[in-house]
Amino acid sequence: MARIGVFVCHCGENIGRTVDCARVADALREHPGVAHSVDYKYMCSDPGQALIKQAIAEKRLDGVVVAACSPHMHEKTFRRACAGADLNPFLCEMANVREHCSWIHEDRARATDKAIDLARTIVEKVKHNRPLQTIRIPVTRRALVIGGGIAGIQAALDIADGGAEVVLVEKEPSIGGHMSQLSETFPTLDCSQCILTPRMVEVYQHPRIKLMAYSEVDAVSGYIGNFTVKIRQKARAVDASTCNGCGACTKACIQRKIPSEFDERLGPRSAIYVPFPQAVPNTPVIDRANCAYFKAKAKGATKAACGKCAEACSRGAIDFDQQDSFVTEKVGAIVVATGFQLYRIGADQPQGLTGYGEYGYGTVPDVIDGLQFERLASASGPTGGKILRPSDGREPKRIVFLQCVGSRDPAKGMAYCSKICCMYVAKHTMLYRHKVHDGQATVFYMDIRAAGKGYDEFTRRAIEEDGARYVRGRVARLYRDGDVIKVHGFDTLSGEPLVLDADMVVLATAMRPQPGIEALAQKLSVSYDQHGFINEAHPKLRPVETNTAGVFVAGACQAPRDIPDSVAMASAAASKILGLFSQAELEREPTVARVDTGLCSGCFHCERVCPYGAVERREIRDRKGNLLKVVAEVNPGVCQGCGTCQATCPSKSVELDGFTDQQIWAEINALAL
Amino acid sequence: MKELQELAARLLTDGSAGVVIGYEEGPRGVRPAFVTRPDDVGRLIFDPRCVHNLATYLSPRRTHLKGLGRPAVVVKGCDARAVAGLLRESQLAREDVLLIAVRCGGVMRHPERHVDLRAETVADRCTSCDVREPHLFDFVVGEAPAAPPVTDRREARIRELEAGSPADRWAFWQEELSRCVRCHACRQACPMCFCERCVADKTQPQWVESSAHPRGVLAFHLTRAMHQAGRCVDCGECERACPADIPLGLLNRKLAHVVAERFGHHPSDDPSVPAPIGSYAQQDGQEFIL
């Protein structure tokens, strides 16, 4: 016979006012298997907890039920109290007679009856509780950061400075991300490269950071503290260990007119190239799709069609035969910082989107996007920092900026606000005025969203000091008329249509997650929203965690973010990871599934439904080594305890500790008439 | 017939199969045959009386058959779907079995009573089966048959039940289930009921009462039907095995309609088609959820 103690809490008057706590305690005292039942004013207080501990010792209790508030409130408190009296904490459960009873009912008699029911139900459950041991998992004090933009760089440096090792994976040939493309940054107008480049070099030289540029995450397995990551190092066709970055190869290349990704297709690059002069690492890469050697080889040529770069290289670093290679890294935590891309009208339409053809992007050469404007304004850009039209190289005297192209538009684009556009458009108008003193910037906007320190002042400055003309309204269409672009808009404040002549138009297109984010998220078992942005574990209280323990998120892959936000998230993720790494072992609630391998038929429905890949296959063999059957086995480190496997298992050969079939059956049974 | 027998002889002679599982004439009609010697292949037959789903014998729980060596099993369209189900659910490895597909134009409802295949005598399931020749096989034998005679008996019965009130349906099923003696023949005959220990036999806790008490009977049939949803291959073995003539096919068929309409799932002899329960789509219908 069980010896269960029931402790009914009055919670001052919170429970006692509507529930007759003494009657609950009396009723439970008569319940089979209850050895002790009392009520008390405040069970969670020190004297209340002492009451429980004393009863455990004196009455030799083998289970405790506290009828009080929600387990979300005080389950930990009472389990700790039980542990203090040498009773396994998982033999203690709570009956929620406050949130689920006294606070939501007025009829004292019926509320008391319900409280008795609830307490009995939990008593019946506890009769089937088993002592469980907290799960301890070792921690590999090494982190993987995916993405080498400003968020990834910040996270990597913070973690490495905190004393842990970091593997930083970047898919492009160089780290730096979009921030390296920017000319100046709001709201201070300081030079982007000037503040970013030293951080990039710091990453490169840091003794605890292993930089893997031109690499991608291929596969991820394991769980918090114990991930195994397979990384594909894409073949550069240049041996990084012998290359000294002299640049002779890029000068020798015969292909010189390939649109540069870094310059947003406004300037050329060679087939063997370094994306930009400050690239880290400064090792060139051969773009095989455009290289004469590889193009000829792909067509079946047996003789080398070109080899100018190899001839120019004094160190023999060019290796046309280099293949992709794979590296396996063990890490304890992962930061996803893959950043964003701009919505490119016509080029990559998210599912079901057809909109914005009327803005002529991609057909009218002087209609460009925000990042292209950054490259025009950048001193290191294709025009050396002069604002010149792509079509004829003339200086535009009238630029029209359109905000919210694709953002805040559930009908044609994305429903969300891209957050940074209001600020960078204001910045663009200022940069333009500073470079073209007689130029007129006109901005079509829906609202100006400039929330942030110094942000509103910044947009005011654009208008008041740098003469930007802001028109509240949208543009219906634009088209080329000889030398100019006719912009047909509507001023909603004056209520009048507006036709402007522009020399150049800049579209503030929506921020979207990087392509391929879904595939990466699936590898990591983290969820993402309908746009592909990674979901945080809780929007307010766990903003840099994901729903997979040990995987964190930073920067614009979670939602549109500006640089300060991205950096703050990265540092937050780093501090979470350093906190995780400060422990030698992790403790986890033992609510995990167990397979009865004797009963398991190996149909692996459980494997298919497990959101975490926690179900593994194990071969059962006889003593001679003959295979008897293959059964499912749950890796307790990976299992998060949802129990979907158990409900799916046709024969109920898997049990979720803490919520076993026997426990739930007992609860349902206790609710009988 | 000769083609089948010659193939069986060849497989047994060259050692690629240890046993050919097919059909033979028995003292009370057609019965499953287990031919291990090339000399005995003359026993093998195939005609519309061959209703049994021989995939049932491929369950790893049939350990007594293991000693006979690699089986070559005769499969109709419905049987091939069962083999695909066993492959899909890891009960069988493809290389552990040889499949002799027979071209099938339908089988009889009561092979012991009928002589020819007509709309009145055809098994209900054959009308809704469009597989004349299975896609999952190692060998195919037989002539290309005509499509089975058409009957609407089963679908008409489902429509009729659906048109009634819940109370009518309750009364109908209580009447039908009142004959259930919990012999579990439906389970034993089913190729997809292969659990080591059926949940209906679980005692701690006992979700399904084990006696033929109305409460346990209902729980058993609800559970059996649920476990078959999206997995049932519509071979009709449960209903054929039932000594009490409970129309289990109606339940299976109804749920087949549900998974087809809701999840676009149709029973398939392609093992790579996933079962609908155990997978999901974000846009699954949820009109029934508040």
Place this chain on the structure above:
Amino acid sequence: MATAAESLTAFEPRITAFVCNWCTYTGADLAGTSRLQMAPNVRIVRLPCTGRIDPLFVIKAFERGADGVIVSGCHPADCHYTAGNYHARRRFAVFRELLDFMGIDTRRVTFSWVSASEGGKWRDVVNETVGRVQALGPFEAYHELAGRQG
């Protein structure tokens, strides 16, 4: 829905609710914290996730005298465990149609998504279910199975 005056004399149904720990249970906590008054007929059984909720639970609840059942969890895309609610949605979409086909009035079974912030919705789900089952009366057909002999 029954008014307070009616419910004094009306039949009081017994409703068993199977809810997930992270959304609906917490939503019900919020209803309590917000002091939202609701019918006292519901007894909650807490599970980690709707993915853990087995049709067997519903059958057993009816066997043990429940007049109605609530199954509730996280909205799509909100599942604490990523996908448990999606699996539950499929399972119960089928199970509900099976119950209906076998003659169990599905008005006795409520499925709902109630998030941790929807205390008001939880109250509405409870009151609506209680009112609906009250109108249907006791689930005598099922409960009588206990008294019948096989």
